[in-house]
Amino acid sequence: MNPLRVAVTAAAGRMGQRLVALGHQGEGTVIAVATEASGNGQMGHDAGAVAGIGPIDVTISPDLAHGIGHADVVIDFSTPEATVAHAKVAGAAKVPAVIGTTGLSPEQQSQIETALSGVPWVQAPNMSVGVNVLFKLLELAARTLGEGYDVEIVETHHRHKVDAPSGTALALGRIAAGALGVDFAQSAVYARQGRTGPRQPGTIGLQTLRVGDVVGDHTVVLGTDGERLELTHKAQSRDTFAHGALRAARWVVGRPPGRYDMQDVLGLR
Secondary structure, eight states, rough: OOOEEESSSTTTTTHHHHHHHHHSSSSEEEEEEEETTTTTTTTTTHHHHHHHHOSSSBBBSOHHHHGGGOOOOEOOOOOOOHHHHHHHHHHHHHHOOEOOOHHHHHHHHHHHHHHHHTTTEEEOOOOHHHHHHHHHHHHOOOOHOOSSSEEEEEEEEEETTOOSSOOOHHHHHHHHHHHTTHHHHHHOOOOOOOOOOOTTTTEEEEEEEEEOOOEEEEEEEEEEEEEEEEEEEEETTTTOOOOOOOOHHHHHTTTTTEOOOOOTTOOOO
């Protein structure tokens, strides 16, 4: 069987480099296309050399449309604006996609869904297998413990992350809200300062930390009088996200058109 040909966008970025390195050396995949934003200093360089694995004869280019015909699937961890553009290219070429970009506006999300309506695609706020198990555990815990337990979410990322709270923290909040039967938009509390008064029942707190080079830590605390349950996931390397994205890429090719997430990929739904 021929290896799956993967197109990696933002190939010179932190995630892109790990996707190139692990995807080209991984089982059943090969990197066929690598792109970056116009003006990036690595433009025209070999993607493998940039990723630290040596030349792979794939040059980083500014145009996904130029190379999309050589790809079986696109993996995109870029910016919201770029992700919309990449989705349009993939959708027009009928190439499945895996999207890990966070911080998308409702309008951008709608554009992505329209662009990819004719192909299968996986989109998730976090591609880590461990985090997606955390999602499932939180759903079980919140539903079982019930409304008598307070829910607080704390997330920590590196100083360069531009969106807050993280997409993963928001997903955790929505999962808890759904399990408790409350409206997340109305129950979320993003900051506390001054004389806030007693904690309001049914609220879900989200706290954001930005520290050094932390890859990504998420903790959910569910507590009531007399006991506290804490669920924590700590990412020590971006490889966990890259491995998950590559797993999703291998899974999504050949699926019926539509949107999937990592719960589908892992058989947790």
